Amino acid sequence: MSCPARGITEDQIGFLKDAASDAKELLNRSRDIFGDRAAVLSSFGAESALLLALVAETDPAFPVLFLNTGQHFPETIAYRQDLARSLGLTAIKDIGPTAEALHDRDPQNQLWAFDPDACCALRKVEPLNLTTSGLDALITGRKRSQAATRHRLEAVQQEPDGSLRINPLADWTPEMIENEMTRRNLLRHPLTQLNYPSIGCAPCTAPVGEGDDPRAGRWSGLNKTECGIHRPS
Numbered sequence: 245m246s247c248p249a250r251g252i253t254e255d256q257i258g259f260l261k262d263a264a265s266d267a268k269e270l271l272n273r274s275r276d277i278f279g280d281r282a283a284v285l286s287s288f289g290a291e292s293a294l295l296l297a298l299v300a301e302t303d304p305a306f307p308v309l310f311l312n313t314g315q316h317f318p319e320t321i322a323y324r325q326d327l328a329r330s331l332g333l334t335a336i337k338d339i340g341p342t343a344e345a346l347h348d349r350d351p352q353n354q355l356w357a358f359d360p361d362a363c364c365a366l367r368k369v370e371p372l373n374l375t376t377s378g379l380d381a382l383i384t385g386r387k388r389s390q391a392a393t394r395h396r397l398e399a400v401q402q403e404p405d406g407s408l409r410i411n412p413l414a415d416w417t418p419e420m421i422e423n424e425m426t427r428r429n430l431l432r433h434p435l436t437q438l439n440y441p442s443i444g445c446a447p448c449t450a451p452v453g454e455g456d457d458p459r460a461g462r463w464s465g466l467n468k469t470e471c472g473i474h475r476p477s
């Protein structure tokens with residue numbers, strides 16, 4: 245499982261896996277091993293504050309990536325600023341499509357309406373791939389409990405290119421996350437008060453009804469459940 249081309253050894257992977265059940269320690273070890281060649285990917289969505297709080301405790305200068313698709317709710321853009329300030333995070337970087345790519349492939353800004361997979365590729369998958377090609381590890385807030393496509397998610401996973409995806413909250417349940425966010429009195433995304441338990445781009449996110457799956461409002465009515473930046477686990 246080691247990746248000599250990237251210099252990631254089996255000992256390092258084993259050291260990370262030994263901390264799989266301790267989110268804070270897993271972040272500490274990731275920062276120690278990889279330095280700025282590990283970054284956190286955050287949507288600044290409904291549950292993002294917990295992972296970001298742990299990241300800020302590990303190192304306020306831990307690199308954090310935000311996929312700025314240009315299609316976010318204004319509330320998300322404001323929350324990104326407010327949450328970063330409240331946690332003291334100092335190294336948040338926006339990534340996204342170039343102006344040229346948007347002009348060439350989505351000049352009317354309507355691609356989401358007739359080809360959402362192409363829109364996600366343009367605005368999310370390609371910009372993230374470009375950025376992560378220079379990283380050894382990408383840290384995400386994904387949880388096994390979130391979706392059927394994540395039911396085998398592990399805390400430390402190796403990608404086909406040898407890099408790692410590290411998921412410190414992989415085995416956290418919704419109840420554990422809610423309790424810890426409450427205990428820490430973390431700043432909440434304002435749309436969570438309006439029945440948005442999962443928040444992505446504005447055109448592709450709707451509020452959900454009582455008892456619905458939390459991700460039911462994402463690409464509602466379409467046969468699409470993921471944007472494609474993560475492989476199914």
Ligand code: SF4
Pocket residue numbers: 313315355356359360361363364365367368444445446447448471
């Ligand atoms: S979630 Fe919707 S608006 Fe955002 S990139 Fe994907 S298709 Fe486009």
